[in-house]
Amino acid sequence: MQINQQIVLVTGGARGLGAAITTTLVHAGAKVVVNYFKSHALAEQLQQQFPDQIFIYQTDVTDKIEVEQMFNAAKQHFGQAITSIINNALVDFKFNGEDRPKLTNLQWSEIQTQLDGAVHACLNTLQAGLPDMQAQHFGRIVNIGTNLVQNPVVPYHDYTAAKAALLAFTRTTAHELGEYGITVNMLSGGLLQTTDASHATPQVVFDLIASSTPLKKVVSPAEFADTVLFFLSPWSRVVTGQNLIVDGGLVKG
Template sequence: MRLSEQNVLVTGGARGLGAAISEALAREGASVVINYRRSEAQAKSLAERLGPRVVAIQADITDAASVARLFEEARAVSGGPVHAVVNNALADFSFDGDARPKLGDIEWTRFQQQIDGALKGALNTIQAALPAMRAAGFGRIVNVGTNLFQNPVVPYHDYTAAKAALLALTRTASNDLGPDGITVNMVSGGLLRTTDASSATPEAVFDMVAGFTPLRRVTTPAEFADAVLFFLSPWARAVTGQNLVVDGGLVKG
């Protein structure tokens, strides 16, 4: 199914990377559902700017009932089912290496918050999307990961553990859902220049990362979004269970 024929839900789609993904989808003619939790003004402003095929709908993805309502509203507004889900929402987090809790001090509640946002949130959206995807014999699920579980240059313990668990779900789900015509993949970035979450990162760190990267620059949200579009497009129809690292070549494989 071409992107222009799809209804795509982007969780956390109003700000930062999520906004870049929403913009890229709208540019390619997809119908986009921008999910937000608290960023109502940003979500509605973005939807208005991107055109009549883009809507903003509030829901807390960690709550299954809220997600069920999200899918019902999305169908009512778009006139059809959600064909694809981009699990991008990020629980409150800041990439600030100096302020991060160290392993000897970090509390489990921080792990739980990230696991709920990344893993539980993705599970809720996948389960809500499954009936319509199975009925259509078509579905696309793209999870947003990180290159930190391959190269933990900054040990963000809670965030990295949650994204590693999401990669495991990506691979098991791809095996489970493949017979239904549903692909499940992950796109993993490094430090992005710049999102709300990376705004606390010092410029010197951006420059250092750029120096170690083959392309000699830090990946932008727009460049990351283009890779997400690949997995949603017909070009990736035989690709599932994969983790594509999009970081300018910093991490291999």
């Protein structure tokens, strides 16, 4: 299925990286369900800009019932079920190494919050979308990860543990869902310049990252969003269970 035939859900799709992904998909011709939790004004701006292609819906992605309602509402709005899911939403997190929880004061509740936002949310969207994807023998799932799993240069314990769990879940679900024509992959970025989550990061950190990459630059949200198109396109139809690191070549493998 071509991208311009797809209905794509982007969780957390109204701000930061999510907004960049939404815009990229719209320009590629897709219809997009923009999920948001608090960013109503930003979601409305996107809908007003692309009224024929964007449907906005407020949902707590950790709430199974709300997620099911969103899928049903999107199907009614577009007259077609969601075909593809970008699990992008990030729950209450800032990339600020100085303020991060240290191991000595880290609370399990902080890890649980990130697990809920990453793995629980992914489970909810997969289960809500699975019946229609099975019926049409097509589905594209892209989970957003982090290169900190491979290179934990800053020990964000809660965030990185959750994304590592999401990577494992990406691979197990890819194994189970392949027979239905559904692929499940992960895109893992480094620190992006700039999103809401990385706004608190000092410029000196961005400069250090840029000097350490082969491309001598920090990846932007728009550049990262472009790679989403590969996993949605027919070019990746036999690629599943993979983790593609998109960070300018900083981390290998």
